[in-house]
Amino acid sequence: MSDSASKPRPQFRNIGITQIPTYRLPPAGISSILHRVSGALLFLSLPLILIPIFAASITSPESYAALSSWVSHPLCKLVLLVLIWGYLHHFCAGIRYLILDLHIGQDKVSAQKTAGVVFGVSLALTVVFGLKLFGAW
Amino acid sequence: MTEQRLGTKRLVVGAHYGTMDFIVQRCTAIIMAVYTLILFFGFIFSSGMDFLTWRHLFTFHLGVLPVGQLLATLAFLSLAWHAWIGVRDIWMDYVRSAGLRLLLQVLTALWLVGSVIYFAKVLWSL
Numbered sequence: 695m696s697d698s699a700s701k702p703r704p705q706f707r708n709i710g711i712t713q714i715p716t717y718r719l720p721p722a723g724i725s726s727i728l729h730r731v732s733g734a735l736l737f738l739s740l741p742l743i744l745i746p747i748f749a750a751s752i753t754s755p756e757s758y759a760a761l762s763s764w765v766s767h768p769l770c771k772l773v774l775l776v777l778i779w780g781y782l783h784h785f786c787a788g789i790r791y792l793i794l795d796l797h798i799g800q801d802k803v804s805a806q807k808t809a810g811v812v813f814g815v816s817l818a819l820t821v822v823f824g825l826k827l828f829g830a831w
Numbered sequence: 832m833t834e835q836r837l838g839t840k841r842l843v844v845g846a847h848y849g850t851m852d853f854i855v856q857r858c859t860a861i862i863m864a865v866y867t868l869i870l871f872f873g874f875i876f877s878s879g880m881d882f883l884t885w886r887h888l889f890t891f892h893l894g895v896l897p898v899g900q901l902l903a904t905l906a907f908l909s910l911a912w913h914a915w916i917g918v919r920d921i922w923m924d925y926v927r928s929a930g931l932r933l934l935l936q937v938l939t940a941l942w943l944v945g946s947v948i949y950f951a952k953v954l955w956s957l
Contacts, residue, residue: 734921737914737939741946749953751882752889758882785867788860795857 721809729787732780779820786816856916859909866906907950911943
């Protein structure tokens with residue numbers, strides 16, 4: 695009672711942008727912020743990259759061939775690989791949220807575990823699609 | 832439960848559009864996930880991918896119905912609505928100036944409406 699008045703109580707405020715690197719997020723937190731980042735990335739690239747690619751792929755055999763030669767540039771492949779990762783991460787993390795909405799796996803231990811599964815599946819699929827993209831087979 | 836009342840009769844409650852957005856975000860997600868799987872299995876079960884096979888995934892008909900185009904349109908409209916809720920949430924979380932937030936929300940809406948028109952034009956002129 696007596697020393698609670700003399701001791702300065704710790705204050706917790708909102709995280710400033712400069713403090714972000716000092717925080718260590720658990721796997722579920724990393725999955726969550728990457729869900730947001732990948733969603734924003736897909737939103738921005740939608741009319742700039744994704745629909746133009748779709749249009750070229752589907753309009754005519756000539757535009758399809760032009761797209762094929764354009765995609766053979768390594769820089770384009772790198773951009774596509776990032777977008778493929780973004781889609782796959784958003785997809786897998788989103789499925790996890792749908793399962794959490796069914797009140798499955800909400801306790802601390804399994805929530806961190808399923809976040810690990812999200813990274814495992816999305817990164818493995820990114821590697822598979824990446825190998826296909828860079829012509830491994 | 833604490834209830835906040837104005838006067839003696841009126842009970843202050845929300846408009847419940849948060850619940851609607853929550854449900855829409857999940858429904859559109861499920862539509863897109865199912866459509867992704869449809870495209871994926873259509874892709875791997877077609878032997879050899881070339882222009883015509885790829886195009887067929889979006890132009891196939893069942894009877895007189897252009898099912899390929901209808902499914903793609905449904906998925907894209909889901910995408911636009913889903914992205915609207917998601918991106919608007921990002922602005923609401925991080926942008927504290929009401930004027931700037933409104934501007935960003937208007938630009939987001941235009942970006943998405945423009946995308947829908949662009950996509951519809953490409954898809955339905957096939």
